[in-house]
Amino acid sequence: MTIEARNLGFRYGDKPVLREVSFALTSGRFHALLGPNGAGKSTLFGLLTRLLALQQGDILLAGQSLKKQPAEAMRRIGVVFQQNALDLDLTVRQNLQYHAALHGLSRKEARKRGDRELARFELLDRANDAVRQLNGGHRRRVEIARALLHEPSLLLLDEPTVGLDVASRKALNEHVRTLCEQDGLTVLWATHLIEEVRESDRVLILHQGQLLADGTGSAICEAEGTQTLADTFHALTGAG
Numbered sequence: 001m002t003i004e005a006r007n008l009g010f011r012y013g014d015k016p017v018l019r020e021v022s023f024a025l026t027s028g029r030f031h032a033l034l035g036p037n038g039a040g041k042s043t044l045f046g047l048l049t050r051l052l053a054l055q056q057g058d059i060l061l062a063g064q065s066l067k068k069q070p071a072e073a074m075r076r077i078g079v080v081f082q083q084n085a086l087d088l089d090l091t092v093r094q095n096l097q098y099h100a101a102l103h104g105l106s107r108k109e110a111r112k113r114g115d116r117e118l119a120r121f122e123l124l125d126r127a128n129d130a131v132r133q134l135n136g137g138h139r140r141r142v143e144i145a146r147a148l149l150h151e152p153s154l155l156l157l158d159e160p161t162v163g164l165d166v167a168s169r170k171a172l173n174e175h176v177r178t179l180c181e182q183d184g185l186t187v188l189w190a191t192h193l194i195e196e197v198r199e200s201d202r203v204l205i206l207h208q209g210q211l212l213a214d215g216t217g218s219a220i221c222e223a224e225g226t227q228t229l230a231d232t233f234h235a236l237t238g239a240g
């Protein structure tokens, strides 16, 4: 599914936080939305998921304007928000089944898809454990499994590795890349951590509400005359 942002602008009160942001994501690719804290990444996610109302510009999902309420296209999006949104007292499987029910899946289908995703995330043996018993990395995996239950073609992840240790961060990042390769899933992964981004990725660099670069990591480095993505990120934003 194609997704295109056209000239997005957004303010909280008088404070502009997004300015003339335009981009189009490529189907089946991993895209990194890289920006320091406060760059406007979560605000952009809010607009893409319709948590926030568009103020300026438009977003097109599968060619349809969000302003026209394309419910069908919205159903093809999976989202993992920055804050953990699982019920800690329910089991892993109950969390998945509840979410699947919201998407109108039958119990049988929900169980089948839930177990399939848990197996892919190597968590099937934890299906009957309360989420509270899982470590942070495993909870994030359950959240991603849940976001995939309705088989979206676009997965949005807002800083999904916040609070995880280095090894869990790396594992989660690699897992999502595998999903891209295996399922042809389009991914937008927001982060402020350069180590989660590869030079072969399509990289969108957001700083103070403006998109400063958009291209493969290596093309961006070439354009900026820098050796590494970390150097580019630092040169453009002062972060890194």
Ligand SMILES: Nc1ncnc2c1ncn2[C@@H]1O[C@H](COP(=O)(O)OP(=O)(O)OP(=O)(O)O)[C@@H](O)[C@H]1O
Binding pocket: 012, 015, 017, 035, 036, 037, 038, 039, 040, 041, 042, 043, 044, 159, 192
């Ligand atoms: N509800 C709000 N009201 C007023 N200002 C806000 C609100 N939410 C965010 N902001 C401000 O808007 C700017 C962009 O915030 P946003 O959360 O979108 O950035 P971010 O790149 O996701 O950063 P972080 O990684 O810290 O969440 C920041 O200056 C932030 O303080």
